[in-house]
Amino acid sequence: MTDETASAAHRQAVELSNGDGEVFGPLKGYHHETYAFSLPEGNPLGRRFQRGKLRAPRPGVFWYDRRCFASEDRLLTALKGRVSRIPDTVEVAENIFLQGFIEGAPPNAGALPGRPLTARHEHQLLQLFRELVAVKTSELDGVPRSCEPDGPGVDSEDSLGFLHRLISFTENRVYRDGLDVYGEIFERLGVRGSALEALKAPRRPFTERPFALVHGDLHRRNFIVDTTGDLWTIDWELAMIGDPLYELATHLHLMRYARRDAQRIGAMWAQAVEGVLPGSSRGWERDLPHLLTFKRTQSVFTDVMRTARMLSDGTDPHWRGLPAAAWKVRRALVAAQRPLELRGVPNLPQVMTVYTEWWRAQAG
Structure with a gap:
């Protein structure tokens, strides 16, 4: 790639890396142009990550799903310390963010669709469910929003109204x-x-349920198992504040579990979120x-x-x-x-x- 044909995102990745030869990408992805690169000494993410990732929104991209946060990076910044095993993010220049690149692969890579997660990863998924409903929506008021009418005036327990907005978008x-x-x-x-x-x-x-933070796209390719075997969650661009049951429905739909596994995951989800946000599993079945x-x-x-x-x-x-x-x-x-x-x-x-x-x- 020459200087004339390189995109702005690629040039920014080169500047943040050790050189053009250390930049990989663009990586596969629809909403963002993404590059991974080796991190030099003294980088803002410290020694925790060997590589960094720069994700630039693709201009004019068509959105098939409703979303509520204008910046994935700013959302990740707000969630630091509140949600475990998500990419570290730091703003290195105005509206330019460096993310930590999670080394690993999706769970059960190469396996047939529908295969359940391991017991360890199911436990970490349940931890993610608990942490999502534990985030107070007011703590995200500073993150720019891109969806309307999901502002303060919207009923925070109107699950049917939330569904209507999803249907209307489609x-x-x-x-x-x-x-x-x-x-x-x-x-x-x-x-x-x-x-x-x-x-x-x-x-x-x-049934009405109290609104919570929803990732909105929890499928196999948005999970990464790192080199120590832990499950990380990436790609938060479709996150919303809404009915927590929508999280479970989306996950079950995308993962295509066998019926018995879907029923088991649903029961564990209900127990997990109810213990953190009472009423969040109300009427779920x-x-x-x-x-x-x-x-x-x-x-x-x-x-x-x-x-x-x-x-x-x-x-x-x-x-x-x-x-x-x-x-x-x-x-x-x-x-x-x-x-x-x-x-x-x-x-x-x-x-x-x-x-x-x-x-x-x-x-x-």
């Missing part, structure tokens, strides 16, 4: 904003926004299925658009990645077939054909 900022370009794909796959509207009215009364239905439905809308944007990103379509992306779309359709009221789900070749014909129509 309905308006993902589905409706994409209809002009991706409407044909949605129509041919049988996906309609009315399924989201129906989720706003649960069949049973929704009754409300969890509805939140899981939302997550399955949301995945369809986001996966449908992610695949289309993957094809249209750049001058040439990314045909090589289409089979895997189409398989993911089909899997999401199968999981959400009931709330989407689909009479049938297209097979993999049919899903691929929908995207191929859509791209050709766009290109023509």
